[in-house]
Amino acid sequence: MSDDEQALPYAQRKTGDVPGHWLLARLGKRVLRPGGLGLTRQLLDHAGIGGSEIVELAPGLGRTAMEILSRGPASYIGVEKDEDAARLSARAVGSVGTVVQADAAQTGLPDASADIVIGEAMLTMQSDTVKRAIVAEAARILRPGGRYAIHELGLHPDDLDPAIKTELRKDLARVIKVNARPQTMIEWRALLEEAGLVVDWTETAPMALLRMRRNVADEGIRGTARIIRNVLRDKDARDRVLRMRALFRQHGHTLRGVALIAHRPSAGGAGR
């Protein structure tokens, strides 16, 4: 295992037990969210990063942190629960920002201290209760008028049969080893609104995490070639990736990347 791979979360776990996103990271993938870098960039463009004080929940390997920093924020703080990921994202951010190791539901940051809170591919893996706690925490640390920007795994259509939802969640837990609970756009919107936020913008993108074209767009040609080389070398990893890809294909019409931006209204009104 290379030094980079040893620094990753779950590096010492057997391939069969590693959560899907860390398995993909082990194979060289750096963009670990359903709508890819394209949807991330749209999200950041609409959020308005330049000159703003940013908190990113769950920066993971720090890939979005790099995108944020390239847009000239006034400040950057990452809040990452996993010790190894916190160290890796802190290394990616360097001296221009800070990463604290903490739970996104209890960041320890002061009330009304951020202009923008961003979180990608981290609410989906939480129970309904924890989802609500994290969104409430984001709302607490936002200044009035501040914006919460999320990019998560969505379900389509909005009136998807509950039995299909349940079956899909079970399949995801079995194959990616994460209790992923994706939601329809109406459900994501309601989650933010229940915390008193006002949704201003939504967008979707195909869930193409393991498709070749998306990987070339997200990881570049060299990065994609490295991932393919690593997949070919490791049979256990290859079997898992093929199972994940088959599941994503099977549910391709149902799964998608969703992005939403909501603002915290000023006291006494929904306006900014």
Ligand SMILES: C[S@@+](CC[C@H](N)C(=O)[O-])C[C@H]1O[C@@H](n2cnc3c(N)ncnc32)[C@H](O)[C@@H]1O
């Ligand atoms: C799928 S990865 C996504 C990483 C990154 N946001 C990205 O899109 O590439 C999920 C990340 O969420 C982090 N995470 C999960 N639950 C968390 C929590 N309650 N508080 C902070 N980080 C959390 C994990 O450690 C991991 O880094």
